[in-house]
Amino acid sequence: MKLQMELNGKKITEEISPDLLLLDLVRSHGCYSVKRGCETSNCGLCTVMLDGKPVLSCSVLAARASGHRVETLEGLEEEAKEFGTFIANQGAEQCGFCNPGMIMNAIALFREYPDPTEEEIREYLAGNLCRCSGYEGQLRGMLNFLAYKKEKQTEGGAV
Amino acid sequence: MRVVGQPVMKKDAMALVTGKPVFTDDMAPKDCLIVKVLRSPHANAVIQSIQTKAAKLVPGIEAIYTWEDVPKERFTMAGQTYPEPSPYDRLILDRHVRYVGDPVAIVAGENEACVEKALRLIKVQYEVLPAILDFKKAKDNEILVHPEESWRSLCPVGADNKRNLCAVGESHDGDVEAVLAECDEVVERSYHTRACQQAMMETFRTVCFLDTYGRLNVFSSTQIVFHTRRILSHALGIPKSKIRVFKPRIGGGFGAKQTVVAELYPAFVTWKTGKPSKMIFTRMESQTASSPRHEMEVTVRIGAMKDGRIRAIDLFTLSNTGAYGEHGPTTVGLSGHKSIPLYGSLEAHRFAYEVVYTNVMSSGAYRGYGATQGIFAVESAINEMAARLGMDPVELREKNMVREGQYMPAYYGEQANSCALDRCLSHAARMIGWKEKYPARDMGNGKVRSVGVSMGMQGSGISGVDVGSATIKLNEDGFYTLSIAAADMGTGCDTILAQMAAECLDCSVDDITVSGADTDTSPYDSGSYASSTTYITGRAVEKACRKLEEKIRREGARILDCPEDDLEFDGHRVTDLRDGRSISLARIAESSMCGSTNALQVTESNSSPVSPPPFMVGMVEIELDKETGHVELLDYAAVVDCGTVVNPNLARIQVEGGLVQGIGMTLYENVQYTEKGQMLNNSFMQYKIPTRLDMGKLRVEFESSYEPTGPFGAKSIGEIVINTPAPALVHAIANATGIWFTDLPVTSEKIAMGLLEKETK
Numbered sequence: 001m002k003l004q005m006e007l008n009g010k011k012i013t014e015e016i017s018p019d020l021l022l023l024d025l026v027r028s029h030g031c032y033s034v035k036r037g038c039e040t041s042n043c044g045l046c047t048v049m050l051d052g053k054p055v056l057s058c059s060v061l062a063a064r065a066s067g068h069r070v071e072t073l074e075g076l077e078e079e080a081k082e083f084g085t086f087i088a089n090q091g092a093e094q095c096g097f098c099n100p101g102m103i104m105n106a107i108a109l110f111r112e113y114p115d116p117t118e119e120e121i122r123e124y125l126a127g128n129l130c131r132c133s134g135y136e137g138q139l140r141g142m143l144n145f146l147a148y149k150k151e152k153q154t155e156g157g158a159v
Numbered sequence: 160m161r162v163v164g165q166p167v168m169k170k171d172a173m174a175l176v177t178g179k180p181v182f183t184d185d186m187a188p189k190d191c192l193i194v195k196v197l198r199s200p201h202a203n204a205v206i207q208s209i210q211t212k213a214a215k216l217v218p219g220i221e222a223i224y225t226w227e228d229v230p231k232e233r234f235t236m237a238g239q240t241y242p243e244p245s246p247y248d249r250l251i252l253d254r255h256v257r258y259v260g261d262p263v264a265i266v267a268g269e270n271e272a273c274v275e276k277a278l279r280l281i282k283v284q285y286e287v288l289p290a291i292l293d294f295k296k297a298k299d300n301e302i303l304v305h306p307e308e309s310w311r312s313l314c315p316v317g318a319d320n321k322r323n324l325c326a327v328g329e330s331h332d333g334d335v336e337a338v339l340a341e342c343d344e345v346v347e348r349s350y351h352t353r354a355c356q357q358a359m360m361e362t363f364r365t366v367c368f369l370d371t372y373g374r375l376n377v378f379s380s381t382q383i384v385f386h387t388r389r390i391l392s393h394a395l396g397i398p399k400s401k402i403r404v405f406k407p408r409i410g411g412g413f414g415a416k417q418t419v420v421a422e423l424y425p426a427f428v429t430w431k432t433g434k435p436s437k438m439i440f441t442r443m444e445s446q447t448a449s450s451p452r453h454e455m456e457v458t459v460r461i462g463a464m465k466d467g468r469i470r471a472i473d474l475f476t477l478s479n480t481g482a483y484g485e486h487g488p489t490t491v492g493l494s495g496h497k498s499i500p501l502y503g504s505l506e507a508h509r510f511a512y513e514v515v516y517t518n519v520m521s522s523g524a525y526r527g528y529g530a531t532q533g534i535f536a537v538e539s540a541i542n543e544m545a546a547r548l549g550m551d552p553v554e555l556r557e558k559n560m561v562r563e564g565q566y567m568p569a570y571y572g573e574q575a576n577s578c579a580l581d582r583c584l585s586h587a588a589r590m591i592g593w594k595e596k597y598p599a600r601d602m603g604n605g606k607v608r609s610v611g612v613s614m615g616m617q618g619s620g621i622s623g624v625d626v627g628s629a630t631i632k633l634n635e636d637g638f639y640t641l642s643i644a645a646a647d648m649g650t651g652c653d654t655i656l657a658q659m660a661a662e663c664l665d666c667s668v669d670d671i672t673v674s675g676a677d678t679d680t681s682p683y684d685s686g687s688y689a690s691s692t693t694y695i696t697g698r699a700v701e702k703a704c705r706k707l708e709e710k711i712r713r714e715g716a717r718i719l720d721c722p723e724d725d726l727e728f729d730g731h732r733v734t735d736l737r738d739g740r741s742i743s744l745a746r747i748a749e750s751s752m753c754g755s756t757n758a759l760q761v762t763e764s765n766s767s768p769v770s771p772p773p774f775m776v777g778m779v780e781i782e783l784d785k786e787t788g789h790v791e792l793l794d795y796a797a798v799v800d801c802g803t804v805v806n807p808n809l810a811r812i813q814v815e816g817g818l819v820q821g822i823g824m825t826l827y828e829n830v831q832y833t834e835k836g837q838m839l840n841n842s843f844m845q846y847k848i849p850t851r852l853d854m855g856k857l858r859v860e861f862e863s864s865y866e867p868t869g870p871f872g873a874k875s876i877g878e879i880v881i882n883t884p885a886p887a888l889v890h891a892i893a894n895a896t897g898i899w900f901t902d903l904p905v906t907s908e909k910i911a912m913g914l915l916e917k918e919t920k
Contacts, residue, residue, distance in 0.1 A: 030180075032178070032179075032180035032182075032185040033177075033178025033179070033180075034178075035182075035360070035361070035410075037360045037361070037362075037442065038442040038842060038843045039441055039442055039443060039842065040442070040842045040843055040844045042842070042843035042844055043360065043442075043843055045360060072178075073177065073178035074178065077177055080176060080177045080178065081173065081176070081177055083176075084172075084173065084175075084176025084177060085173070085176070087176055088168050088169065088172035088173060088175075088176055089166075089168060089808075090808060090812065091166070091168070091169060091172075091651060091806070091808035091809040091811070091812045092812055093169065093172050093175045093176050094411075094649040094650070094651075094812060094816065095175075095359070095360065095361070095408070095409060095410045095411040095648060095649025096171070096172075096174075096175025096176070096181075096408060096410070096649060097182065097359075097360040097361045097410030097411060097649075098360045099175050099176050099178065100178035103176060103178075121851075122851045122852050123852065125851060126850045126851055126852050127850070128851075129360065129843070129848060129850060130360070130851075131357075131358050131359055131360055131411055131413070131816070131820070131848060132359075132360075132411055132649050132812070132816045133812055133815060133816050134812070134814075134815030134816040134817070134818055134819035134820075134854060134857060135815075135819065135850075135851040135854055136815045136854070136856075136857045137808075137811070137812045137815060138851075139851070
């Protein structure tokens with residue numbers, strides 16, 4: 001079947017098989033940040049944005065994304081860099097395999113809740129597993145990032 | 160120190176947080192054959208016949224191999240120094256399949272769909288044999304897991320395949336029975352710990368291709384490039400000169416990738432077909448056919464006097480290696496050798512063990528490597544002893560713990576040259592508010608808050624065995640390349656080794672480029688396991704850099720035409736102290752590349768006759784719901800003595816990550832089988848690992864000793880961190896409920912049922 005969609009701002013049109021998963025489609029287009037960590041929608045590694053909302057690309061048929069807008073970390077590089085630096089400053093990226101999915105979902109969180117509580121962070125990102133960091137360092141990084149954003153905003157406001 | 164001790168950002172951090180394609184599958188050639196294996200549905204069976212004809216006709220199928228097509232020499236997949244203590248009990252494909260998941264056929268084809276289809280079309284007839292699933296019944300059972308004559312054991316580990324024994328051993332100091340007989344109080348308990356999965360986020364995976372010279376290139380997510388080369392040579396029956404193994408970034412290892420799990424199959428396919436191939440384990444395969452922690456039953460007897468003097472520990476471990484012996488003979492040793500030495504007051508100890516084969520997936524190496532299991536038993540028994548003596552368990556430990564300078568008879572007779580365990584204990588007690596909180600407070604709403612404690616230790620490398628090497632080279636502009644074969648699997652070893660190099664060479668971490676691990680180009684390293692990299696490879700880096708510095712000075716002396724003794728090297732310039740003439744490092748590097756016979760490159764190796772233990776204390780506060788048995792973690796205070804902390808950020812994350820893995824192991828992680836040997840927990844749906852809702856607040860601090868044999872005084876940190884959660888949590892649960900659980904995991908259900916039973920009694 002024919003698929004038409006926007007991937008990281010670029011229009012793509014191609015013939016796909018109906019059972020192709022969005023995860024495999026975006027990887028075949030060079031979006032290697034999107035990882036497969038399980039087959040049961042438990043790990044969050046394959047998180048992408050579908051029309052700006054985070055979804056697990058392992059559980060979305062590519063066909064479902066036809067006519068829609070898909071973003072991966074490759075398309076959000078500046079945001080990823082800005083936020084990721086705070087994770088890296090804690091050493092909490094560790095092996096890095098879960099980072100893209102977690103960062104996608106964190107970006108979604110910050111868009112939805114610009115000033116989340118610790119509890120909201122934990123709950124929103126509960127589906128993003130990490131086996132290396134023990135989560136605490138990621139949380140420190142996020143809180144530092146939010147404090148930095150706030151400061152930047154107040155500075156901006158003062159100007 | 161200038162660079163060592165700083166929270167330097169990992170060198171690969173920005174690539175990782177921006178999702179760059181740096182992992183095995185991201186870099187696989189596009190035209191790779193897809194390799195998958197057909198797996199046995201039976202726990203113990205002999206293949207009568209395999210029909211592959213129909214499967215081979217599926218369009219896109221390149222090759223199908225069965226037991227008839229593979230070499231008949233047995234080998235082990237355990238990544239250990241040769242000769243491996245693990246018995247040679249594997250074939251690439253065996254006619255006798257020994258667990259549900261054991262490979263039966265290898266299928267390679269153009270794409271996933273055709274390979275899946277071919278797998279379904281292979282017809283296998285099995286003679287199904289009775290299986291041994293209970294490891295307590297395995298020894299001398301009439302069912303033999305390895306009846307074959309070609310089974311062999313290279314090392315004297317007490318293995319006997321005709322008795323289902325993978326290893327047997329005993330060691331002691333003093334007369335443990337006599338001392339126990341004199342003790343006022345003896346605690347005797349058996350503790351059962353389960354197989355747990357490392358569950359690294361990146362499953363096992365390997366890409367293979369032939370290079371220009373027809374050599375087999377193996378690009379793999381592995382902690383052990385050199386061992387993998389040797390194991391593949393044994394398994395495939397081809398010379399080591401024909402194999403190159405190298406690794407990209409690794410998506411977590413925790414010991415899982417210290418075994419050759421995925422490499423064999425694509426290596427065989429590429430060697431046979433000449434075509435590039437890759438094998439990516441599914442999560443289900445990673446759960447069912449890999450290398451989890453050894454299930455153990457640790458029986459411990461501890462004897463003490465009324466005044467709290469602990470006089471003897473007797474420990475017996477029964478370990479379940481599963482269908483194959485990977486890491487079986489070695490993990491078990493740590494259950495005694497790295498638990499008993501926590502107590503320096505002992506007059507006698509005995510440690511004996513048996514490791515048995517059963518018809519479940521083979522065990523392997525998982526962070527803690529047996530010490531985790533042994534420490535759970537010893538520390539739990541000590542906590543119960545404190546309760547029986549009516550003593551505060553912290554005080555009991557203060558009285559008896561190992562102290563700096565003491566000899567540790569149970570720890571290979573080594574001396575504790577660096578030990579801040581006493582400071583760790585008092586520090587942790589202050590952090591958690593032990594005096595105020597011990598043992599428990601009823602909150603009046605059906606909930607109890609309680610605390611628990613545990614000490615822990617590990618080693619730093621395998622004494623007299625592990626080898627670490629480093630090559631450091633000066634390049635134009637004065638930057639250095641550091642070549643290693645230790646494997647950074649997310650731990651940050653590339654960065655901390657660069658920090659050590661930068662410290663020695665008086666430069667910035669950015670001036671050091673790190674490469675490896677690659678069997679063709681890296682100096683030999685046994686690999687990243689056994690908590691060896693910081694301590695063993697770190698020292699090799701230090702040695703190599705000191706020598707290179709001498710060479711740089713010598714080159715400076717030659718150019719400035721002055722005696723070396725009068726020179727100073729400050730990292731940027733070599734200066735003649737007599738007249739102030741100087742030459743830059745960049746110039747020295749350039750001159751070494753023009754008409755010079757002085758290679759500004761040094762390779763140094765390091766090994767250590769000792770394995771200095773890091774020490775730590777973990778204290779936990781929980782809130783337990785008496786109605787549901789739910790345990791909520793409130794606070795975990797961990798204080799670690801890993802010697803000098805090379806990078807406080809990375810060390811802290813190691814601790815936090817290890818604690819959370821330990822929490823999972825204690826409260827819910829469990830590999831379970833049906834009575835037919837089929838695994839119940841074959842996905843993340845059934846095998847729950849902790850999420851960020853499950854870990855409470857973790858607080859980590861350091862109490863550093865100085866290890867004289869370590870680089871800059873450092874010891875290890877990677878493994879010890881998983882050892883305290885189980886005993887500390889089980890202690891807290893006992894303080895809340897009065898029930899001493901001995902069987903992991905301690906699920907909410909177990910707690911609720913335990914409380915119910917207690918009530919009805």
